[in-house]
Amino acid sequence: xxxxxxxxxQAIEITTDYLGPAAKRFxxxxxxxxxxxxxxxxxxxxxxxxxxxxxxTVSLLTNDKDVVSEYINKLEELSSTSxxxxx
Amino acid sequence: MAVKKSTEAIGGSSSHIGSEEHAxxxxxxDSIGTGxxxxxxxxxxxxxxxxxxxxxxxxxxxLMGKWFPKALIAKDENRKLIDPINRPITRAFVTGKPVNAxxxxxxxxxxxxxxxxxxxPIILNDRPVGAIxxxxxxxxxxxxxxxxxxFISIASxxxxxxxxxxxxxAQMLVDGYKGELNNxxxxxxxxxxxxxxxxxxxxxxxxxxxxxxxxxxxxxxxxLDLKAILHASVKELEQDAIRKEIRxxxxxxxxxxxxxxxxxxxxxxxxxLISNAIKYTPPKGxxxxxxxxxxxxxxxxxxxxxxxxxxxxxxxxFTKFARADNVExxxxxxxxxxxxxxxxxxxxxxxxxxxxxxxxxKGTSFYFALPKPSKPA
Numbered sequence: 001x002x003x004x005x006x007x008x009x010q011a012i013e014i015t016t017d018y019l020g021p022a023a024k025r026f027x028x029x030x031x032x033x034x035x036x037x038x039x040x041x042x043x044x045x046x047x048x049x050x051x052x053x054x055x056x057t058v059s060l061l062t063n064d065k066d067v068v069s070e071y072i073n074k075l076e077e078l079s080s081t082s083x084x085x086x087x
Numbered sequence: 088m089a090v091k092k093s094t095e096a097i098g099g100s101s102s103h104i105g106s107e108e109h110a111x112x113x114x115x116x117d118s119i120g121t122g123x124x125x126x127x128x129x130x131x132x133x134x135x136x137x138x139x140x141x142x143x144x145x146x147x148x149x150l151m152g153k154w155f156p157k158a159l160i161a162k163d164e165n166r167k168l169i170d171p172i173n174r175p176i177t178r179a180f181v182t183g184k185p186v187n188a189x190x191x192x193x194x195x196x197x198x199x200x201x202x203x204x205x206x207x208p209i210i211l212n213d214r215p216v217g218a219i220x221x222x223x224x225x226x227x228x229x230x231x232x233x234x235x236x237x238f239i240s241i242a243s244x245x246x247x248x249x250x251x252x253x254x255x256x257a258q259m260l261v262d263g264y265k266g267e268l269n270n271x272x273x274x275x276x277x278x279x280x281x282x283x284x285x286x287x288x289x290x291x292x293x294x295x296x297x298x299x300x301x302x303x304x305x306x307x308x309x310x311l312d313l314k315a316i317l318h319a320s321v322k323e324l325e326q327d328a329i330r331k332e333i334r335x336x337x338x339x340x341x342x343x344x345x346x347x348x349x350x351x352x353x354x355x356x357x358x359x360l361i362s363n364a365i366k367y368t369p370p371k372g373x374x375x376x377x378x379x380x381x382x383x384x385x386x387x388x389x390x391x392x393x394x395x396x397x398x399x400x401x402x403x404x405f406t407k408f409a410r411a412d413n414v415e416x417x418x419x420x421x422x423x424x425x426x427x428x429x430x431x432x433x434x435x436x437x438x439x440x441x442x443x444x445x446x447x448x449k450g451t452s453f454y455f456a457l458p459k460p461s462k463p464a
């Protein structure tokens with residue numbers, strides 16, 4: 001349980017670097033809308049699925065491709081690292 | 088060699104079919120009766136139809152391939168620039184669902200045109216591969232609405248003047264200024280006065296609605312104590328409850344309920360909800376008023392054990408002139424404007440108004456939530 005919470009927490013931490021205080025709401029809304037689950041229950045597999053949507057959304061917030069791919073890479077890295085720890 | 092030829096032949100043929108299909112798709116896209124734009128997954132415009140170009144005043148090449156949020160500057164209903172995260176297209180990706188919104192798009196000439204936007208993500212194999220947005224010009228509809236509200240405002244002012252004369256003279260007659268009256272005459276005049284008062288209330292409500300709809304409502308923000316407003320509203324209406332022998336009880340948390348809002352408007356909603364509860368609760372019924380601190384809001388609950396709201400009526404309860412069948416005989420004075428106004432005011436104050444109801448003797452609970460101040464008020 002602690003690890004999954006930590007994953008959610010880390011996803012917010014990464015997102016805060018790009019979206020500031022809007023990060024938590026941004027992550028929460030997408031988890032609820034696309035995964036239909038409580039944000040705290042985010043798993044590495046969920047994050048991987050969510051990253052596809054986040055890339056599309058963040059591409060509408062900035063036109064800077066490098067920033068978008070940097071953000072998405074960090075999330076993908078978090079998802080795969082956590083997946084190894086998780087299983 | 089033969090294989091190459093064959094491939095070339097196939098290539099040529101499939102390319103011909105491809106371009107025909109492409110042309111057909113373009114023609115279909117242009118034949119949609121409203122403006123339509125699609126973007127790729129990076130937010131770049133990859134298709135735009137003729138109606139969208141006409142509405143926005145651009146040539147196709149001026150928008151194709153451009154990043155959507157920059158190419159189409161958007162303002163919201165209050166004519167404020169919409170943050171990228173709150174734009175309909177972004178919300179569609181955040182939720183994965185279609186989003187509908189009134190938006191003002193900047194045209195090439197620099198003016199802003201109101202459009203009703205409907206945007207959905209395009210999903211292929213569980214992946215968002217772009218978005219499609221259709222929109223239509225609603226300038227005419229908004230202008231008609233504005234004219235309608237203006238007409239109501241003028242008509243209401245004109246109605247009020249003769250009505251005042253009717254009330255004043257009827258009251259003078261009742262008071263005996265023109266001689267003694269018999270009981271029948273007195274009764275008739277009292278009916279005239281009562282009806283004038285009802286009409287006056289209705290005109291006031293129409294004027295308030297007209298102000299709200301034309302954005303002329305004047306909000307005076309100040310530090311408010313919601314407990315004090317609740318007690319003032321109760322005091323104003325408690326005689327009505329006493330007449331019907333209705334028991335009013337309170338469940339108010341021992342905390343400060345201080346917000347930055349408009350005292351008059353908050354009082355209007357509180358009074359409206361309490362007055363409705365009294366009207367639509369049978370004699371000797373019960374009404375419970377609760378004020379609670381829930382997350383980042385202060386929530387008033389007005390719970391009655393009255394007639395309840397029929398299921399068939401629930402989705403219309405906050406619309407203009409809406410009156411449920413089961414109460415039309417209970418309260419013949421109702422205009423059906425109170426809850427519509429309350430909902431509009433709640434929106435103006437960034438509050439929320441909702442209800443839960445049961446027709447099976449369990450009555451109705453109305454909730455009105457106001458946001459707590461971001462810094463302590």
